[in-house]
Amino acid sequence: MPTLTPRRARRFLPRPALACAAVLAVGVALIPLVYLGIRVGQAGWGRIADELFTARTGDLAGRSVALAGVVTAACTVLGVAAAFLVTRTDLPARRVFGVLAALPLAVPSYVAAFAWVSLAQGFEGFWAAALVLTLVSYPYVYLPVAAALVGVDPAQEEVARSLGRGPWQTAVGVTLRQVRPAVAAGALLVALYVLSDFGAVSILRVDVFTRAVFTAINLGFDRTGALVLATVLVALSALVLLAEQLSRRRAARYARLGGGAPRPPTRLRLGRLRWPAVLGLAGVLGAALGVPAVSLVRWFGEGVSRPGSLGELADAAGNSLGVALLGTVLTVVLALPVGLLSARVPGLLAVALDRLAYLSHALPGLVIGLSLVFFGINVAYPLYQSVWLLALAYAALFLPLAVAAVSAAAAQAPPGLEEVARSLGRRRAYVLRTVTLPLAAPGIGAGAALVFLTCMKELPATLLLRPTGMNTLATGLWTHTSVAAYAAAAPYAALLVLIAAMPTWWLSARTGVLTRTGG
Template identity: 60%
Template structure:
């Protein structure tokens, strides 16, 4: 119940603020031409980025899994690394190197480059598990390669691609750092500006409610389009597939992979390196850098630990009991994932000021926001691990006299440890990259690598921002690499 209450707090906050403001104030905000313009801007950016991520992610997945692409194993590992590149770091490197690449074009480019792994990883998982016998039968019946792919592979790939595309669309709707650096006004930047610039928080709350409504419409539309689609991956023992030969297209395909990987991972690293070596405005403050790095690790670890503690009972209940109340509890935990970080932050500011003022601008409030934002990552990982362990093991333990807590401690949790660890690591990585909630909720005088980077780039001090960007990417690289390996191998959707 505590987990569900925390997860639903942001929606309750928005409802209270909108009701308190009255119908006239709400109608005034909704009737502004600026609101309609923000809707169009946000939806257009989300649509373009989602389409771009589907095109890039599916093409890379097919080349890595299904063809004789030269060096495809290395390409397969490298293609997932942009998962560890924060969007605002990528935006910083692009705007510093090519100032004209800003606005809508720059935002779309950066977000496609950092978001396509959300489509790539599940697509790789599905393509790797498809039984080649199904396609061989289709080919033996006279279907060509293209027709077989379109009629047999694409329908089985569609649920994974749709799920990845949904995550990309929700991520773009809640994006703040990259669009701010690229100077492109969308809902999140308007909400942040309204919150900071005015004493009346009603416009920010109304805009937040509109953004939440858009997010839920997108989730509903994705579920409707997916319908009853499911994977038909085949059964029996897996066997080696003969890669499709690219022939004369091998080197152009490798060139395409090199371009994507170079822009998504190589360019940010090169840009940061340039400003570290050549920047003239940098005055490296090792004490500030070390303090920001330590704070980033501290709050990220705290957020991951709190999210894990809240998620473990939910994940176990969802895996073992599929009653209606349990399903509702699971759905409640996913509410925070559909909301932008800035809306979550506003909700916790409201909660602290009204009901828990000692927590206002204190670390525990920031950790609670992290837990609500990224709770589904641990819930899903725990649920998957528990489902993989046979329930009969728990039945045997109970038959031997173990009480429920003993069964949980001695059987269920040890078997779920790999999933719990993967979920906690994913939350740790995501907390390090989170920006809007950190900006609004961090204690006064406390800076993380993300907030320091945002501050320096906001004033155009790109060389001064480079050490913070470099350390942030360095800290995120190892967990990002390990998670990409695990998630891509096991087919876990982020």
Template identity: 70%
Template sequence: MAGVALLVALLPLGYLMLRAGQAGGERIAAELLTARVARLAALSVGLAAVVTAACTVLGVATAFLVTRTDLPAARVFAVLAALPLAVPTYIAAFAWMSSVDGFTGFWASALVLTLCCYPYTFLPVAAALHRADPAQEEVARSLGRHPWRTFRSVTLPQLRPAIAGGALLVALYVLSDFGAVALLRTDTFTRAVFTAFELGFDRTGALVLATVLVVLTTVLLAAESTTRRRGARYSPVGAGARRPHTRVPLGRWRWPAAALLAGVSALALGVPALNLSRRLAAGVSRPGSLAEIATAAGNSLSVSAAGAALTLLLALPIGLLAARAPGPVASTVERLSYLTHALPGVVIGLSLVFFGVHVAYPLYQTRWLLTLAYAALFLPLAVAAVGAAATQAPPVLDDVARSLGRSPLRAFASVTAPLVAPGLAAGTALVFLTCMKELPATLLLRPTGMDTLATELWTHTGVAAYAAAAPYAALLVALSAVPAWFLAARSGALGPRGAAGYHAAPPTSAPPTSAPPTSAPPTSAPPTSASAAVTGDDLPAPTARPGGAR
């Protein structure tokens, strides 16, 4: 079964290599060894670097403020920090373009992508902070270290895997994004690939350009793997991480910090909301619009649900293999499933068109082929969810159940399934969310006459019918907000505050006059593990890439 899932994941890459290889060495060299490709590479890598750095700073700061300080309305800010996941980049770009004159170019794209992508860093870091064992921080404070110095020297190293994973998500998203860069006229590889295919009818040239994205993805995955291995020892996971954390008093910076987060939320959510609200009434009042909107919403929900279900089914064997049988084979299988996920959605769509026409013709022009495309696009998200959930159910528990006479199936159903179910639900929600927003592959593969919220929105925007596009955009954001809120809840950012889950830090950094009391862990608590990256209660591990509006 893991082999079948891997074949689905590598199908776009196989198609890419086949068609690029048919072009011949001379054509490949002619396409790649040009000043234009060098400029595209510089812009693509530069945009990914700027957005990744900005999202890392913003995501880590927001996660720390809402989980470890006495920030006012911390739960509200935690939800607001996750909700930009529900805003496709093409909707955000359209809202900013129509609100600010001359809003195009590199820095415009960087701003929009940062505001849409920083939740990919915020969520895993918030999860890591929620689950991190506070014992080391307590020891540092008992020795007289200031809370901020404790954060830099003790807490931050524990966050390294989560930060690296979130940064990888953002970088891969930026490399594959199409909606924002197309609307804001930023020449990246994804825009060049789409232009070569749609306007120049140069499919071979487009696919040769896309091979550069595979190379960049390989480099990013190798860098993230190295960082994760180095940081794994800082990442305990288990019951021992459930002790209360100490809140850091912000003092006079309490309200300025709240104002800063409110400003970020206003830019990320307020600008699209205001823009859509201005046009919403006119769009809904069009004759027949309500029926069209309802049909598109039903199509989006049905194909996204099918895509999420198939993706999770294919991810189960890979995720369980990586979590329960770690080694070179499992690591290779897991990494291969990520390789194609910096490719533009148009390349994924073309590969599935080729597959449907030449290999599985009965699937061509059906919802099943579109569902298969979603599985190929978003398999790493589900693989990460399965792997993270499997770490919550060590194999020894199954062994104990079987030693007591239960069959393997009954042991899995009664012991493992209840432990992994919440994590799988979180992964399914994330895949469903990204399926709802996916655009290029949906445009290419949807059956004739079937429209989704994303395709209708793009169609109306393409002919400048902004009022007609507004209802589709608003409903898409509203439906996507539900799984985004669920992910925020699973990350632990909405965990208990006050006496239930936190206690206040001492008002001064002076060491206590007597040694702090020691507390032995409960005898029933399992030992913590230092081999898994921190991923939150049931949040998917932060090493997969988002799909979304590509």
């Protein structure tokens, strides 16, 4: 089938309508950022300066950056090592480890923090938070690196071996160099996640920007100060986002030319390192999955036996599924025009909208929630205290995840089929509904699963925007943990992890690790 050029694609996709829909979708996602800028500007430079140029703000910035740096470095080492062991060595039970290594992604940071605190008295502070965040965040590096290692061209490794390089020299000098873009992108996502984390640092009592902002708004004594601090957090996140965009540009330097050979690479023999590698990986998984499992089992029975606990749990689970599903649907609907524009009508507008969508992704959930609280009270009061405002927060936070999935899936769908359908007299909307979207459905489904997973785990935006009296699994866990009611919190944590594990398993399967690592 012939490939559509951008000019020919305009005959089959209504560019003006698609562009307008994409602009509207990104505009909706940017509402929190625009409103935050307006409110901070109203405070005046004097008030902003008084809040920014203080020793406390410097301490918060230094601690936030230090925590992000430590966790990012640790996650890079763990993620790359786990991916390499699973995909490129003769590690025993590679398939089992391939599945388990991705599952910590299903454990929200506040669940992991709750598990460690409930088992070890005095477990708090900077290094405790660094450990917990590392254990739940390293899959952000592991998954893309594992996928890159599965798809990397083995021909370059064979050339290096033929020139006299040993297996480990080839692995370090050739194989890992080819996956550097995946390593960089995953590491930067970890840094963004750590800067935006609220649950773990709050439970473990680490003063960083997210905790300071939430305390200010929750107590209500300094809302302007909270907004100013939020802008600093946005600036730090924007720097990470800029680094992420730069890493994408560098990725082209390591791209393969041609389809490559569809044959498996030669696996490295670990030799005497085989069982130490097994023990090391098992130790990481034990800390990431075993500690939460032991803690939840320990407290679960007592929590479920409380009077009325099953009814409360069922109500919270239903609310979590409902708002996560609503947020996922809204996010995917907004992502469709942006992703289709990027895939089918590439150009300056598509690139600009894609970058603007990522601005909302750089905003922590706390900042999104805080901005939408003021927006709902002062601008869109009918939406205030409704699930629609919460769904809007989810869409603003996770729109880029869905846009990337839609764009990639639409780009892989053969455009020649759309051309044939249009040549038979079918309308554009009919072609989109019956040809383009069905072909792109698997990729869009994967993006929807990732959005659903992140909506289920999101805590600060849910705390700030949920309707009065509405409880979810995340907020129920937070409510009980904040007063050290670990038995009451355990059922919420266990059910949240179980639900989140299903899309996590599916996402790990789509990397190819489960089907290509062998037994």
